[in-house]
Amino acid sequence: MASTTEIVAALLIALRPLWPRASAVGSALVVMLFLGTLSFPFTTHGVVATHAAGLPVLSAQPGQFLLKDLVLIGVAIWTLGDSLRGTRASSAASQSV
Numbered sequence: 001m002a003s004t005t006e007i008v009a010a011l012l013i014a015l016r017p018l019w020p021r022a023s024a025v026g027s028a029l030v031v032m033l034f035l036g037t038l039s040f041p042f043t044t045h046g047v048v049a050t051h052a053a054g055l056p057v058l059s060a061q062p063g064q065f066l067l068k069d070l071v072l073i074g075v076a077i078w079t080l081g082d083s084l085r086g087t088r089a090s091s092a093a094s095q096s097v
Contacts, residue, residue: 006033013079020086027080034073040066 012026041047041063049059058064 005029009033013083016079016083016086020083020090024080024083024087027076027083030076031073031080034069034076037066037069038073 009026009029012022013030014023015026016023041058044062046059046061047063047066048056049063050057058067
């Protein structure tokens with residue numbers, strides 16, 4: 001189920017040049033998916049391997065693997081904003097015609 005949702009979201013994001021509103025929906029869906037994934041560091045055993053000078057250190061697996069999701073949620077938020085700007089631009093263009 002999750003893989004299907006991710007593929008559908010990616011296809012919706014790819015529709016940005018043709019249908020910015022659908023791309024915004026896909027981006028919002030991806031943000032929600034990554035918010036779920038970013039809860040893993042707080043709920044998964046083994047994310048924090050050891051402590052260095054009293055500070056927690058991310059383990060190689062799964063801790064550092066989950067770190068990529070911070071970057072990907074940033075990209076999803078950026079594509080959401082871009083799609084929403086495209087939606088406003090296309091609606092303004094259709095109103096002026």
